[in-house]
Structure formats: C-alpha cells, structure tokens
Amino acid sequence: MVRVLHRLVLMVLVIWLAASINFLLPRMTDRDPIEERLAQALGDSGGSAIGIEEMVAEYQSKFGTDQPLWKQYISMMGDIAQFDLGVSINYFPDRVATHVMAALPWSIALLGTATLISFVIGTILGALTIWRRKSAWLARIVPLFMILAAIPFYLVGLVLVYVFSLSLGWFPPARGYGVGVNMDWSWTAIGNVIYHAILPAMSIVLAAIGIWALSMRGMMVTVQGEDYMNFARAKGLSNRRMFWRYAVRNAITPQITTLVLAFGTIVGGAILVERVFVYPGIGTLLYNSVLLVDYFLIFGCVFILILTVAVSLMILDLLYPLLDPRIRAGGEQHG
Amino acid sequence: MHAVVSRGLTVKDLSIVFETDDGVVEAVRGISFDVQPGERLGFVGESGSGKTTTALSLMGMIDPPGRVVSGSAMLGDLDLLTLSPREHAARRLVDIAYIPQGAMNSLNPVMRVGEQVEDGMIDHGADLNKAARKARVAELLRQVDLDPSVARLFPHELSGGMKQRVAIAIAIALNPKLLIADEPTSALDVISQRQVMQTLRRVQDEMGASLILIGHDMGLMAQFADRIMVLRRGLLVEAGPVRQIFRAPQDAYTRELIDSVPALERRPATAPPVVREASKAAEPPVIALEGVSKTYKRGLFDRKGNQALKPLTFSMASGTPMIVSVVGQSGSGKSTLGSLLLGFIRPSEGRVLAQGRDMHGLSAAERRERYRTVQAVFQDPYAAYNPFYKVDHGLAEPLRNFGVATRRDDILAKMRSACELVGLDPDQTIHRFAHQLSGGQRQRLMVGRAMMLGPKLLVADEPVSMVDASLRSSILGNLRKMKDDLGVAIIYITHDLATAYEVSDYVLVLYRGRVVEAGDPERVIKEPQHPYTRLLVASIPWPDPDRHWHGDDAAEAELAALDGAGAPAPCLVRSTLPGFTLKV
Numbered sequence: 001m002v003r004v005l006h007r008l009v010l011m012v013l014v015i016w017l018a019a020s021i022n023f024l025l026p027r028m029t030d031r032d033p034i035e036e037r038l039a040q041a042l043g044d045s046g047g048s049a050i051g052i053e054e055m056v057a058e059y060q061s062k063f064g065t066d067q068p069l070w071k072q073y074i075s076m077m078g079d080i081a082q083f084d085l086g087v088s089i090n091y092f093p094d095r096v097a098t099h100v101m102a103a104l105p106w107s108i109a110l111l112g113t114a115t116l117i118s119f120v121i122g123t124i125l126g127a128l129t130i131w132r133r134k135s136a137w138l139a140r141i142v143p144l145f146m147i148l149a150a151i152p153f154y155l156v157g158l159v160l161v162y163v164f165s166l167s168l169g170w171f172p173p174a175r176g177y178g179v180g181v182n183m184d185w186s187w188t189a190i191g192n193v194i195y196h197a198i199l200p201a202m203s204i205v206l207a208a209i210g211i212w213a214l215s216m217r218g219m220m221v222t223v224q225g226e227d228y229m230n231f232a233r234a235k236g237l238s239n240r241r242m243f244w245r246y247a248v249r250n251a252i253t254p255q256i257t258t259l260v261l262a263f264g265t266i267v268g269g270a271i272l273v274e275r276v277f278v279y280p281g282i283g284t285l286l287y288n289s290v291l292l293v294d295y296f297l298i299f300g301c302v303f304i305l306i307l308t309v310a311v312s313l314m315i316l317d318l319l320y321p322l323l324d325p326r327i328r329a330g331g332e333q334h335g
Numbered sequence: 336m337h338a339v340v341s342r343g344l345t346v347k348d349l350s351i352v353f354e355t356d357d358g359v360v361e362a363v364r365g366i367s368f369d370v371q372p373g374e375r376l377g378f379v380g381e382s383g384s385g386k387t388t389t390a391l392s393l394m395g396m397i398d399p400p401g402r403v404v405s406g407s408a409m410l411g412d413l414d415l416l417t418l419s420p421r422e423h424a425a426r427r428l429v430d431i432a433y434i435p436q437g438a439m440n441s442l443n444p445v446m447r448v449g450e451q452v453e454d455g456m457i458d459h460g461a462d463l464n465k466a467a468r469k470a471r472v473a474e475l476l477r478q479v480d481l482d483p484s485v486a487r488l489f490p491h492e493l494s495g496g497m498k499q500r501v502a503i504a505i506a507i508a509l510n511p512k513l514l515i516a517d518e519p520t521s522a523l524d525v526i527s528q529r530q531v532m533q534t535l536r537r538v539q540d541e542m543g544a545s546l547i548l549i550g551h552d553m554g555l556m557a558q559f560a561d562r563i564m565v566l567r568r569g570l571l572v573e574a575g576p577v578r579q580i581f582r583a584p585q586d587a588y589t590r591e592l593i594d595s596v597p598a599l600e601r602r603p604a605t606a607p608p609v610v611r612e613a614s615k616a617a618e619p620p621v622i623a624l625e626g627v628s629k630t631y632k633r634g635l636f637d638r639k640g641n642q643a644l645k646p647l648t649f650s651m652a653s654g655t656p657m658i659v660s661v662v663g664q665s666g667s668g669k670s671t672l673g674s675l676l677l678g679f680i681r682p683s684e685g686r687v688l689a690q691g692r693d694m695h696g697l698s699a700a701e702r703r704e705r706y707r708t709v710q711a712v713f714q715d716p717y718a719a720y721n722p723f724y725k726v727d728h729g730l731a732e733p734l735r736n737f738g739v740a741t742r743r744d745d746i747l748a749k750m751r752s753a754c755e756l757v758g759l760d761p762d763q764t765i766h767r768f769a770h771q772l773s774g775g776q777r778q779r780l781m782v783g784r785a786m787m788l789g790p791k792l793l794v795a796d797e798p799v800s801m802v803d804a805s806l807r808s809s810i811l812g813n814l815r816k817m818k819d820d821l822g823v824a825i826i827y828i829t830h831d832l833a834t835a836y837e838v839s840d841y842v843l844v845l846y847r848g849r850v851v852e853a854g855d856p857e858r859v860i861k862e863p864q865h866p867y868t869r870l871l872v873a874s875i876p877w878p879d880p881d882r883h884w885h886g887d888d889a890a891e892a893e894l895a896a897l898d899g900a901g902a903p904a905p906c907l908v909r910s911t912l913p914g915f916t917l918k919v
Contacts, residue, residue: 227440234394234435235455235505236427245454246443325489326444 004318011314016077018306019299023076026298027069033089033293034059063089065295076299085300090292096300099285104304106176107274107281110197111266114204119259121205122212127248129213130220142213149210154272157203161276164199171199174278200277215258219251226250253323257316264312265305342411343371343545344393344513349406349416351388351397351569362388362401364569370513370545375536377560377577378549379592381803382774385569386549390515392416394433395423410512428455432506434499434516434535436549441502442490449486452476452505459509475504478541479534495665496527500534507538514539517549524664524830525874529886532559532876551803553596554833554876557581558884565589577880595808596833596878619691621791621824622676622709623650626685628848629671644668644675645849645903646685648918653690653791655914656822658814660835660856662871663845672845673796673828677711690791707737710785714797716777720769727765730784739788753783757813775806782813786821793817796828811838832871836860841912844868853917854909865907866893 035056060066064075079086085096122145128135129142148156165173172195177183181192223229224247232246274283282301289297321327351363363385370376378386392403393415408415410430418426427433435441442451452472456463463471473483479500490498499519506514516535520528536559539546548559556563556577563580565572565588573586584590627647632640645668651657663669674680675687678694687694689705697705713719720729730750734740740749751761757779769777778798785793795814799807815838817823829835835842835856842859844852844867852865863869866889873887897904906919 227435228443231433231435231441231502231505232443233396233424234427234433236424236429236459237454238458241454241458245446249445250443324445326491 007314007317011310014310014313015306018310019077019080019303020073022299022302022306023073026293026295027072029293031293032056032065033295034063034065037089037092037292063087063296080303085303086296088289088294088297088300090289090294090297096296099297100282100300100304103280103282103285106279107266107270107283109193110200110279110281111204111270111273112263113197114201115208115259115262115266117201118205118208119212119255119262122209123216123248123252123255125209126213126216127220127243127251129217130224131243131247142210145206145210145213147210148206149208149214151207152272153203153207154276156207157200157273157276160199160203172196173199176280200273200279203276204273212255216251216255219254220247223247223251253320256319256323260312260316260319261309264309266308343369343374345369345407345409346389346393347407347409349389349392349408350404351385351392352402352404354400354402362569363392365405366566366569366571368564368571368574370547372512372545373540373543375539375546375548375559375561377556377563378547378566379551379553379556379563380566380572381551383568384566386566387517388569389566390433390517390547390549393431393513393515394427395420425459428506428511429459429509430511431513431515432509432511434502434506434514434519436518436521439495439498439522442498444490446489447486448488448490448493448501452486452501452508455505455508461509471508472504475508476501478507478538479504480530494527495523496531499523499527499531503531503535503538507542507544510542510544512544514544514546515549516546518551519548520555521550521552525832525871525876526664528555529874529876529884533886551592552876553593553878557878557880557882558876565592581878581880593878618653620650620652620688621690622826623688623691624648624675624685625688627675627682627687628684629668629675629680630683642683643671643848645847647672647850648685649843650688650916651792651824651826652914652916654822656818656824657840657912657914658818658825658827658838659841659843659912659915660827660829660839661843661845662829662832662835664830664871666847667845668848669828669830669845670796671848673711673794673826676792676794676826677709678705703737707733707739707788708791710788710790710793712778712781712785712793712795712798714800716774716781716801717769719781720777722769725766725768726772726780729769730765730780730787733784733788737788749787753787754780756786756816757783758809759783773806775802775810778802778806778810779813782810782817786817786823789821790823793823793825794828795825797830798827799834800829800831807834808837814838832860832875841915843917844871849903850906850917850919851904852907852909853919854907855912858909864909865904866890866897870894 035052038052038055038059057066064072067075076086083097085100088094088096088099091099125138125142125145129138132138161173164170172178176193176196177189178192178196181189183189228250229242229246232242237246270279270281271283271287273279274281275287278284282304286298286301288294289301346369347367349363349366350361353360353362366385366389368376378389380386388397388401391397393408395415395418397403403416406416413426413430415423415426415431442448449469449472452475453468456468456471461468461471469486472486476483476485481497481500481504485493485497485501490501493501499522502519519535520531523531532555535546548556550556560577562574562576564574565580565586567588573580573584573589580589581593584593624647627644628642629644630640630642651659661669661672671680675682678687678689681695689709692701692705694705720726727750730753731746734746734749740746747765750765754761754764759776759779764772764776764780772780778801782795782798793814798814799810802810811834814825814827818825827835827839839856842852842854842856843850844859844865846865846867852859852863852868859868860872863872866887869887869890873885873890876884908917908919911917
C-alpha cells in the first residue's frame, strides 16, 4: 500500500514537472498567436486593419497573455489542477478539452490496436524463431520483418497508400471515415472507420513486428540457456508447456515493459502516421496547433501525452510484481 | 533360450562423439556398466571426463553436434538408445528421472513450487484429478522432508537446500526405475549437503530405484555410493565396489583423485607466522576491524533490519604474514565480512582500518593506494573476465591504473612473472581469451593478477569452490606460496572446512553473524568444541567409506538449545596467533 502511495506521489510530481516545461517551451517563440490569428481572420473576411492593435490587446487580456509569465504560470497550474485546459486560440471560442477529447479516441483506437497486434505477432514470431530453429517459413519471414523494421513507418505508409489505394483502389488513401458517413454507433459507421484504419494500422504493424520479434528473440536465447529450461526438458514436459509456461513466460517480462511504455507514447508517436493519412487523431491536432502557436491547444495535447506516459509508468510499476514474483518480496534485496 | 532381463540398467559399449569444426571429439568411448535396483553407482571424473554426457544419453538429451554412435542401454527390456526423441521424452520422469546440478536455478522462477511438481504428472498422463494431484504433491514434499505448505511458495522464497529437495520431489513423483543425480549438492554447504543426501538416500531406498550419482567430490562418493566408476577423457579408468576403489585403487589417476581431497590427516607443512620484518611490526596493522557490524534493512520502514554481522573486532599486524580462514554456512555473514574488508560496503557501526586509516575517510589518492594494497580473488573465475578482451587486457589495466608499470615491456614483464608465479606458462596464457582457458587456469591467473600489484592483504572469497578437486590444491598452494614468499596477509573465506584446515594459520568460525569459535586449525577443526563447529565438522563427507557420515545429533540439539536460549554463548577462543588480535 505504501508502495502504491509512493508511486502516486511520484507520478504527480512527474506530471507537474513535465507540465511546467510544456508551459514554458511554446512561450519562448517571439511570435504572438493572437495577433497572427486576428490578422488571418481579418484577411479572410477582408475587413480593415484599423483598430487591430486594440483588438489584440483586448484578446490578450482575455487570454491572459499580457500578464507576466509567472502570473500566467500560476493561473495555468491552478486550472490544470481542476482539469481545465482553457480555451483554444485557433478554434476560439471552443474549449481545448473539446478538441482533445474528440481527437483522442481516434489515436487510441488506431495506435492501441496496431501496437497490440504487432506486439502479439512479433513476440510470438520472435519466440518461435528460437524454439523452431529448423522451420523454413520462419527463416524466411522473420528477416523480412526485420528489414521492414529498419524503414520508418511513415515511408511504409506512403508505399501502402501508393499501392493499395492510389494504384489498386482497395482502401481509402486518407481520413478517419468517409465523407458523408454519419458518425453514430451503427455497424455501417464502425465498418467504415475500420475500413479507413486498415492502411495506417498496417503501416505501423508492419514496421513494428520486426522490432518486437528481435527483442523477444534475444530474451528467448537467454532463457533457453537457463537451468530451469534444461530441467523442464529432463522432466519430459510437453513441448507446448515448455514453450508457453517456461520459455515465453520468462522471456516476456521485458517485452511487457516495452509494451506499456509504447502505449504511453502512442499519443505523441502518432504524429507522422496521422499526417500521412490525414487521420483525425491527436497527432494531427498537435501538428496544427504547433503551426499556429496555439499555446493552449499545444499545452492540452502535450498534457494528455504526459498523462498517458506517467499513468502507463505507474501501471507498469504496479504490474511488475505480478509478472515477476521475485519483486513481490518487496524492499531491496541484499547479498 | 530366454534372455535374462535385468531389472536394473545395463549399458553396453556406449560411444558418443561430438562433431565440431575442429574435428570429431570422442566424448565417451565404449563404456559398459550396470546398476541394479536399489544400488547407488557413482560416476567420478573431472569436467570433460564424459560422466555428464553419459547420463544425458540415457536421458535422450544429447543434442547435435553430439551423437550416440554405438551401444545399448537396457532399462528392463527397453533399449533407451533406440527411442525416438518423442518416445524418449515420454520415458523421462516415468522410468528415468534427473536431479539437476545447481538446483539454485533449476526451478522456474515465475511458477509456484507445487505447480512445478504437478506439471510433470500432468504431462505424463498421470490419471489423477486436481484434488488427488494436490494430495500427491503434499505427500511428495513430505517425503523429501519439506512442509506441504512449500507448494504455495515461489522458488526465490526457498533456501538452496529446500530447492534441491523440491528437485528431488519432482524427480520421484512418478516412481522412476532410475534416478540420475548430477552433482546435486555442489551448491550447498556441508550441513545442508549431508541433510539433502540423507533424504535422497532414504527416498531411493523406499522406491527401490537404481541411482547414478555424478560428481567430482570423492568424499561424497565414499559416503554415498555402493560402487564407483572412474572416468577420464571418455574412457572408463576403473570400476569397482567403493571400498576397493578407496582402499586399493588400481589406477594412478584414481589415486590422484582420492589424494586431491584435502583430508585432516594430511596437513602440508607451512611456515608458522613469524614476525619477519621487525621494522614493519611497529607499523599500523594491515587491517583492523573496530567493533564493525553490518545491518541490512529491507525498505524504509524496516526499523530493526537484519544484522548480518554482529560487532567484530580484530587486527592483523604488519610484517607478520598469515592466512586467517573465515568459515561458516551461507548466511553466516562471511561474505558480508569479506565485502567490509574490501571496502565495498560501509559498516553500520565501527570502523575498518587499512594500515591505520579508516577505509571510508580517505582522500582520492589514498583510496587508490588502498585499492592496490587490498586485493581480492572471488568465487567465479568465469565472471571475473571481460569476454570481449584477451586476458592481458585485464592484467595490464590495473598495472597502468595504479602506476605499477607504464612502459609496454615493463607491463609485459610484470604479466609474465605473474603467470609464472602461479605456475602458468605466460606464452600459453597472456594472448588468449578467458574462454580459452580452463576454470582452474582462470582462477590461478586471478591470483596472479592480485599478486602483481604487490598487495599487503588478499581477501579470497571461496576461490576454489568452483574448480575441480585436483586443481583446488594447486590454487591453495598458490595462496600459501604468496604468504610464505611474498609476505602477504590473507583472509580466506570458505564454507569448506577441509581446505581451511589445509591452508590456514588461524580459523574463525562464523555462525549467524558472530564468531563462535576461534583458534588454530588443529584445535578448531580437529577437536571442535562449539556445537556449531562440531556439526560442521561432522557433516564433512570424508573420503573414507568406513568413516561413517553420521553427522552429530547431539551437537544439533545443543545448537538448537543455544539458539533458543536468547543470549548468545561466548566465543570459544582455543588458541592465539602472534600478530593476530581478536577481541571477543
């Protein structure tokens, strides 16, 4: 129990520190988002530039950006503590939370599923390459995935778009759902979303399988040399039991660490894929808000990113004793 | 005419080769033997003798590039060597079971003990429902003198002896006809070793199974086996009843193996410690402990902690080379003492003084000098080398680091003399990788490396527990030579009383973090008084089949009474040693 509490305090500390950095960084540019946004709005509507100074000042005081930095910081931290991410400059008067929450499910669904699929396939493939050294199909397929792993996944994505969308026309090239599809929870809508997700998901899965397989392979080699594997064999256990309960069960622990960390970085890691596929996720949102120096929206996106990383780390910490009974004993081990 | 079907195991003309890139290695060459039900056959030989390879072939576990080229192994009317891998796997545990070496790591760390006893039964189709299986697990654990509640524990929660017992429980689960025990107690201290071997002997008698014990410990063999086979380089050197082998060995190699066991009867002459350099005797002690204790705490909230070493005060004078042994079981605090002497850990109380200076209050330059003058040799001669470099790298680095030698040819000369000092040929050693050297060579080189730097104190923590018996004496000889010729003070930490008897001038017996008996080896080890020392000595398996391995029940009872009494018994100081001051 003490351990859980300790972890919680640490998590809050990490979030606070990261949020502070996140607050400062975008404010170090000398661009003024409000001025730019107003100039753009005026340009769009063709209105006159007279009085823009006053408008900028008016909006600045509304957003609080005319205040000294430390005052902005304090008021922001106060808002964050109440889970208030403020108002977007770009999408004024929409709230930041509205946009973040609209984008988040897309990213989580796409990247979460893709990561999980590649983890399962990659881990099993990696384990099998060691377990079945004689298998001909494994000897061919695994190196192929290793090569794919060496190519950045957005490049894989571009190739996939070219082949399966632009050339063959099997899948849509972009967007999260079809134009004119009504986004309710009907089968048509869900089917449409999956249909659109296949190519971006594929690009991630193809690129990630090799990495999972490679690290699992390394762990399996280590585990195979352990005395308990030899004893398991001497017991004449079934191949299936030795593979799952003895080899994979011991080799998978570091894989799960990586998996949980990967979930934590889903939100940030998706920017390039989402850009390539114009996917309505948090990556695209973050990209757009950076282009416009929308302090509040940037902060909102990155804050979600920080939250997911911190929460995954904590989950990992609490999960680890379940994976490895040796950690359950608690406290430091002394020789 | 009916062929007589033997009820035990009959092996005829077994040959096994390993086809490597460098040619064919004949690991086992035409060996024949048999084991009757209820009989205990000992396989003796050094690493590379083919003893484990022979056993693995019976288990069907010889992997390419290894291959059984000829022979038969009849277990009843079944020829084990003709079985397909799948058929052979099905016979394991059912007909033939293996008790592994190093049970420390033989259990799956993420599975509960009970489950690991059960899974063998399940996979070999034992017709039992879940409740019956659980009951059988409890019965098996009781059979190996464990509490049935152990089934719910994970391996890391067990002691080494308990893990070894679990391995035995696994092996006997399906009543096999043949048990193969491969150095089952090599990782255990003498007291646990004796207890585990007694258990093994009892369960084998109860089952009436044949048993093959593999090992290189002639003492254990003398105490345990009915018959012995001596193997060397894949050939059968000699075989016969245990008394014949020990009383009238026919082969010189057999005699060599028997003689390599340190025995209390044969204590080599060694120079008694004398003040050799009177000028140095006035210097501060080489090492001194002033009320040093060490308490380990588990986590922030453990107020009390575990006091691994109770307050200890002793000092070793300069100019008086001596070997002081620290003996005790695992958990007695002897390795903690070693780490304190080397300055690896800080004492919880008291001070460790090297040449009169507190080890933990030194300037950077002084600390360097202290690292040079206090050297160490550890247990594992494999882990001490960086596998990516040739061994000269590991030798040259400390020379440069401590400024002992800086020019290339100086360094080379130093390295060569270090090799020669420990009886290694420099040309065959320096430019090799660690894996190209044998375990014994590696360990001797470690001793040479430590010596090269001209230390005043050497802390040797179990330096011979992982090398073959015949190499043991040469490494111990190196230690003695260092004391006699180079005047180095040595602290020899071990669980092996026989080697402590062989090399030391003074012995400290450590029990639960406290020195319980101290004195010269003649008194402490040959005429022990403290019940703990008595128990330790009585647990040593002597290389003499007629000397009964009886243990010491009276000592055990006395020790239990002492433990229960609360207040610790005072340390028995049997004799003193000039230059060594122990305060109790």
